[in-house]
Amino acid sequence: MATLEIRDLHVSVEADNATKEILKGVDLTVKQGETHAIMGPNGSGKSTLAYSLAGHPKYTITRGSVTLDGEDVLEMTVDERARAGLFLAMQYPVEIPGVSVSNFLRTSATAVRGEAPKLRTWVKEVKETMSQLQMDPAFAERNVNEGFSGGEKKRHEILQLELLKPKVAILDETDSGLDVDALRIVSEGVNRVRESGEVGTLLITHYTRILRYIKPDFVHVFANGRIAESGGAELADKLENEGYEAYVKGGASA
Ligand SMILES: Nc1ncnc2c1ncn2[C@@H]1O[C@H](COP(=O)(O)OP(=O)(O)O)[C@@H](O)[C@H]1O
Ligand SMILES: [Mg+2]
Numbered sequence: 233m234a235t236l237e238i239r240d241l242h243v244s245v246e247a248d249n250a251t252k253e254i255l256k257g258v259d260l261t262v263k264q265g266e267t268h269a270i271m272g273p274n275g276s277g278k279s280t281l282a283y284s285l286a287g288h289p290k291y292t293i294t295r296g297s298v299t300l301d302g303e304d305v306l307e308m309t310v311d312e313r314a315r316a317g318l319f320l321a322m323q324y325p326v327e328i329p330g331v332s333v334s335n336f337l338r339t340s341a342t343a344v345r346g347e348a349p350k351l352r353t354w355v356k357e358v359k360e361t362m363s364q365l366q367m368d369p370a371f372a373e374r375n376v377n378e379g380f381s382g383g384e385k386k387r388h389e390i391l392q393l394e395l396l397k398p399k400v401a402i403l404d405e406t407d408s409g410l411d412v413d414a415l416r417i418v419s420e421g422v423n424r425v426r427e428s429g430e431v432g433t434l435l436i437t438h439y440t441r442i443l444r445y446i447k448p449d450f451v452h453v454f455a456n457g458r459i460a461e462s463g464g465a466e467l468a469d470k471l472e473n474e475g476y477e478a479y480v481k482g483g484a485s486a
Pocket of ligand 2: 278279280405
């Protein structure tokens with residue numbers, strides 16, 4: 233079973249000619265088959281964690297380590313991270329003009345699997361997954377993220393997730409901007425992947441509502457650039473009732 237290990241991770245960004253430390257010692261272990269929710273107030277550094285794991289050049293790791301199955305993730309290129317089995321869905325996914333969803337998915341699957349998927353089974357697999365996510369087949373011919381609504385972006389992410397079957401998936405605010413029906417459809421996709429028992433999921437969210445559909449094994453409260461508390465699913469209920477105030481007090485919240 234693959235394990236993502238984040239140890240004492242410190243990350244800074246350059247902003248206004250100054251270096252600002254955003255992550256201040258994150259420790260987290262995610263094993264294949266486990267679902268972890270990271271919850272925290274706006275500006276606490278949740279997306280910075282996702283970007284840092286994705287290898288975004290804007291974020292500088294100043295201390296700590298990230299390994300997947302003992303391999304140093306921080307030394308890997310973005311492509312190598314994907315091939316090693318990391319999947320990252322960003323809060324604000326980028327548009328890829330001139331590249332259709334269908335081409336993008338096939339290219340990604342080829343890169344991740346190390347060989348092109350057999351056309352016939354692949355087309356079937358894509359069709360079935362799109363239909364489970366209640367996506368119109370015509371969607372496959374649109375350019376990646378170009379003019380996608382919030383809901384379409386998130387469904388497209390889950391479509392990738394289901395087709396690429398990573399070892400560890402990091403989903404940043406997959407629930408944001410979704411109406412109730414879309415939230416349910418997207419959650420069902422995550423649960424299908426989860427039920428395979430082969431994917432570790434790190435669900436980053438500000439709101440507790442997605443956790444009504446996806447029951448996490450572990451909940452971590454993120455505040456001021458680190459994990460302030462960890463617990464089971466019951467911790468999400470506490471946050472639902474009490475909010476994040478207790479964790480933000482005294483911290484330099486942004
Ligand atoms: N690229 C960046 N440049 C400057 N500041 C950034 C950048 N990315 C994040 N930050 C700052 O880091 C803090 C944490 O942001 P973020 O990780 O987006 O938080 P969250 O996702 O928890 O809302 C904020 O104060 C934000 O302004
Ligand atoms: Mg964020």
